[in-house]
Amino acid sequence: MAAVAPEQSTTGSPGPSRPRPQESRLRAIARRLRIDRRYMPVVGTFVVLALILVIGGARYENFLSAGVLANLFINNSFLIVLAVGMTFVILTGGIDLSVGAVLALSAVSAAYLLDAGVPAAVVLPAVVLIGSVIGLLIGLMVHVFDVQPFIATLAGMFFARGLCFVIAPESIPITDETFVAIAGWDTWVGGQWRMTSSVVVSLVVVALAFFLLHYTQFGRTVYAIGGGEQSARLMGLPVARTKVLVYVVSGTCAGLGGLLFAMYSRSGYSLTGVAMELDAIAAVVIGGTLLTGGTGFVLGSVLGVLVLGLIQTIITFEGTLSSWWTKIVIGALLLVFVVLQRVLTLRRT
Amino acid sequence: MAARTAPMEQPAAPVVEMHGITVEYAGVRVLDSADLVLRPGEVHALMGENGAGKSTLIGALTGTVPIVAGRILVDGVPLTPTGVARSRAEGIATVFQESHLSPHLSVAENIMIGHEVRGRFGIRWARCRERAAAALATLGIEDVDLRTPLEALSPATKQLVAVARAIVLEPRVLVLDEPTSSLDEAEAAQLLGVVRRLRDQGVAILFVSHFLEQVFEVSNRMTVLRDGRVVAEYCTAEVERAELISKMIGEDIDALQALHSQRLSHHYAGSSQVALRATSIGRHGTLEPTDVDLVRGEVVGFAGLRGSGRTELARLMSGVERADRGELWLDGSRVQLRGPAAALRHRIAVSSENLRNEGIVAGLTVRENIVLALQALRGWTRPLSRAEQEAVVDTYLDALRLSHEDLDRPAGELSGGTQQKVMLARLLATRPHVLILDEPTRGIDIAAKLDIQRRVAKLAGEGVAVVFISSQLDEVVRLSDRIVVLKDREKIGELSNGPGVTVDTIVEMIAAELDGPAAGDAD
Numbered sequence: 001m002a003a004v005a006p007e008q009s010t011t012g013s014p015g016p017s018r019p020r021p022q023e024s025r026l027r028a029i030a031r032r033l034r035i036d037r038r039y040m041p042v043v044g045t046f047v048v049l050a051l052i053l054v055i056g057g058a059r060y061e062n063f064l065s066a067g068v069l070a071n072l073f074i075n076n077s078f079l080i081v082l083a084v085g086m087t088f089v090i091l092t093g094g095i096d097l098s099v100g101a102v103l104a105l106s107a108v109s110a111a112y113l114l115d116a117g118v119p120a121a122v123v124l125p126a127v128v129l130i131g132s133v134i135g136l137l138i139g140l141m142v143h144v145f146d147v148q149p150f151i152a153t154l155a156g157m158f159f160a161r162g163l164c165f166v167i168a169p170e171s172i173p174i175t176d177e178t179f180v181a182i183a184g185w186d187t188w189v190g191g192q193w194r195m196t197s198s199v200v201v202s203l204v205v206v207a208l209a210f211f212l213l214h215y216t217q218f219g220r221t222v223y224a225i226g227g228g229e230q231s232a233r234l235m236g237l238p239v240a241r242t243k244v245l246v247y248v249v250s251g252t253c254a255g256l257g258g259l260l261f262a263m264y265s266r267s268g269y270s271l272t273g274v275a276m277e278l279d280a281i282a283a284v285v286i287g288g289t290l291l292t293g294g295t296g297f298v299l300g301s302v303l304g305v306l307v308l309g310l311i312q313t314i315i316t317f318e319g320t321l322s323s324w325w326t327k328i329v330i331g332a333l334l335l336v337f338v339v340l341q342r343v344l345t346l347r348r349t
Numbered sequence: 350m351a352a353r354t355a356p357m358e359q360p361a362a363p364v365v366e367m368h369g370i371t372v373e374y375a376g377v378r379v380l381d382s383a384d385l386v387l388r389p390g391e392v393h394a395l396m397g398e399n400g401a402g403k404s405t406l407i408g409a410l411t412g413t414v415p416i417v418a419g420r421i422l423v424d425g426v427p428l429t430p431t432g433v434a435r436s437r438a439e440g441i442a443t444v445f446q447e448s449h450l451s452p453h454l455s456v457a458e459n460i461m462i463g464h465e466v467r468g469r470f471g472i473r474w475a476r477c478r479e480r481a482a483a484a485l486a487t488l489g490i491e492d493v494d495l496r497t498p499l500e501a502l503s504p505a506t507k508q509l510v511a512v513a514r515a516i517v518l519e520p521r522v523l524v525l526d527e528p529t530s531s532l533d534e535a536e537a538a539q540l541l542g543v544v545r546r547l548r549d550q551g552v553a554i555l556f557v558s559h560f561l562e563q564v565f566e567v568s569n570r571m572t573v574l575r576d577g578r579v580v581a582e583y584c585t586a587e588v589e590r591a592e593l594i595s596k597m598i599g600e601d602i603d604a605l606q607a608l609h610s611q612r613l614s615h616h617y618a619g620s621s622q623v624a625l626r627a628t629s630i631g632r633h634g635t636l637e638p639t640d641v642d643l644v645r646g647e648v649v650g651f652a653g654l655r656g657s658g659r660t661e662l663a664r665l666m667s668g669v670e671r672a673d674r675g676e677l678w679l680d681g682s683r684v685q686l687r688g689p690a691a692a693l694r695h696r697i698a699v700s701s702e703n704l705r706n707e708g709i710v711a712g713l714t715v716r717e718n719i720v721l722a723l724q725a726l727r728g729w730t731r732p733l734s735r736a737e738q739e740a741v742v743d744t745y746l747d748a749l750r751l752s753h754e755d756l757d758r759p760a761g762e763l764s765g766g767t768q769q770k771v772m773l774a775r776l777l778a779t780r781p782h783v784l785i786l787d788e789p790t791r792g793i794d795i796a797a798k799l800d801i802q803r804r805v806a807k808l809a810g811e812g813v814a815v816v817f818i819s820s821q822l823d824e825v826v827r828l829s830d831r832i833v834v835l836k837d838r839e840k841i842g843e844l845s846n847g848p849g850v851t852v853d854t855i856v857e858m859i860a861a862e863l864d865g866p867a868a869g870d871a872d
Binding site for chain 2: 038211214217220221226227228230231233235236295
């Protein structure tokens with residue numbers, strides 16, 4: 001204890017009249033490294049990610065190749081977009097179960113419209129808009145009628161999934177030239193690293209979300225609502241508008257995700273994306289966002305998606321394992337992270 | 350001395366005028382035609398006991414509480430308050446009593462959220478932090494890391510952050526609802542210094558505090574509310590503490606006089622057998638170390654204004670809150686009480702201040718509510734039979750004058766007074782040796798009050814040690830054998846009740862200057 005005392009006087013700002021609360025050694029290190037404690041869960045996810053990379057690299061040849069890692073982004077671009085939208089909702093303390101079904105609806109609509117000869121320039125924005133509209137309806141249900149987000153988005157999920165089957169029960173292949181050209185576009189950055197249009201879109205979405213959350217009043221209000229709706233209201237923040245808007249953001253992301261999925265699979269099928277909302281939620285939670293709202297980062301959610309993707313990759317590399325092992329590992333990991341978060345929150349109070 | 354005093358000097362034109370403000374919750378009038386005028390360069394104190402309508406009046410001004418009637422003028426222009434954002438736009442900044450900050454956001458974010466400095470590329474955090482730091486410096490805080498999440502701070506610092514949030518926009522009107530409740534003396538003094546400085550800069554300040562001395566120290570004018578009505582307006586310099594307190598707590602209603610004489614004749618049947626003894630029990634920041642004995646067959650009243658520590662003392666003595674110093678002795682042997690369940694096992698029954706909100710299970714019937722605690726005491730493995738339930742319920746039905754038709758109705762549907770009686774019946778069903786009642790008669794009608802007070806008197810007669818807490822001093826004087834007087838989180842004296850003791854005796858004790866001689870321990 002005595003050894004710590006002189007250090008404290010160097011870190012403290014001039015003239016501390018109020019003693020700092022006692023710090024644990026770990027937290028003292030974090031302070032030394034200038035890591036805000038709010039980033040700690042994200043740092044945890046990053047460590048897990050690095051760990052998986054090391055294990056994978058040690059066990060399998062070519063695991064750490066640029067091709068594999070680039071594919072990680074390519075194969076998960078739609079999930080990244082979904083997770084970004086989900087982050088907004090979970091930050092306010094809500095949940096969005098509709099995104100998987102909305103993704104399917106958007107993909108099926110895209111395939112159907114293109115098949116009917118509607119030009120791609122119309123179809124692309126239209127299907128994203130479908131997501132926004134469903135998000136708006138859910139948001140209004142949650143805010144105006146005070147329906148539990150769980151129930152409102154569950155209704156949205158059934159509605160969207162049902163619409164898929166009304167439009168087309170079977171898979172529709174996409175052959176529109178413009179669309180295929182956009183989907184097939186790619187570029188090589190730094191030698192072996194391939195980026196498709198989907199990856200570019202997903203990264204732009206992440207950057208945009210980061211800006212929205214941290215540099216606009218809308219984003220700050222999202223965090224404040226997660227910290228307590230009544231408090232946010234007493235601070236004079238536009239709670240009502242923001243609560244509706246987060247579902248619009250999530251719906252829009254789901255619409256966009258559907259588009260990316262259609263590009264990825266070159267088709268639209270009404271049974272795609274079943275339970276994908278749960279993957280998105282898992283990614284957000286593994287990325288360090290509290291399900292109760294208020295804390296979390298969109299970059300954490302991206303890391304969460306990458307962790308999920310890497311586990312999938314490892315199972316594929318292993319070859320002999322059933323793909324269901326992915327689910328088991330993800331389940332275990334989820335449990336670990338939720339318990340970890342619980343411990344972190346308990347230590348705070 | 351006189352209410353509605355003449356202006357002190359040449360009064361400035363009012364910034365805020367509230368006329369005939371009326372607020373109703375579910376048909377109950379919580380604010381009845383209240384007036385309030387705030388002038389620049391003045392600190393206006395809003396006084397009144399709990400539930401008098403202070404926070405409601407502030408809510409009406411800030412638009413968080415809808416008003417039924419009345420109008421609000423800002424600079425003579427009518428304002429329709431729609432929410433905090435609207436009133437802020439008019440230059441009215443409010444520090445609410447309940448926490449209204451976001452626990453996960455940083456100090457700087459909490460101060461600046463809603464009015465961030467924005468540039469072409471969104472929020473400019475560096476500028477925001479500068480302004481937050483400047484606001485905190487005004488309050489004398491310079492050593493808080495602006496990036497710390499709010500939840501890591503002490504309650505006192507949180508409260509100061511809330512104040513910083515209010516003054517960062519340089520408001521014309523500053524509303525402070527209990528801003529010093531979690532501050533220690535030095536911090537409170539610092540805050541009061543800021544309040545004075547802002548006043549001298551011409552800010553109109555509405556100041557609500559239950560610390561009398563602070564109000565006298567800082568305010569120019571005061572408005573007293575009672576039961577939702579404005580009962581007096583004073584210039585602080587011209588009012589005496591005793592008069593103010595009697596205005597706050599209200600005139601006696603002498604319908605209960607008969608009970609008083611009964612109680613007087615009952616004095617002093619106490620067995621002098623100590624049931625529960627607390628020796629220098631206290632908790633840091635909550636209550637100074639205090640000694641109290643509860644004697645079988647005696648009613649002990651805890652008297653004091655809200656925030657005096659009367660509730661805290663009761664909570665510490667019953668283990669609802671853990672004391673960090675002092676000891677509890679039950680029938681001569683030392684006990685550690687870990688929570689109300691443990692207290693119940695030792696036959697100590699407690700009713701909390703917010704008893705109706707916390708205690709009544711609205712969905713269960715009256716019958717089920719009554720047997721709840723008894724069943725908990727017996728454990729779930731030994732359920733009470735229907736016959737046993739009937740017997741227990743019947744015993745208290747008549748004693749508390751509950752009606753038979755109500756028995757199978759959900760408790761949530763009943764009036765406040767009836768709910769209060771149900772709670773009391775539940776406590777009595779456990780046959781306590783020590784019964785602690787915190788504000789058992791608040792917000793209920795005279796008839797129900799009388800029933801409860803009669804029952805309390807009878808219990809003492811049966812040998813139970815009773816603690817009776819009420820903000821209505823006349824009740825305390827009427828019922829108690831002994832009165833423990835508290836002020837500013839400290840026990841300042843103990844009175845043996847008798848013909849010479851009146852409400853005024855207690856008021857004088859509380860009103861005596863801080864370091865003046867406390868009325869002697871009559872024991």
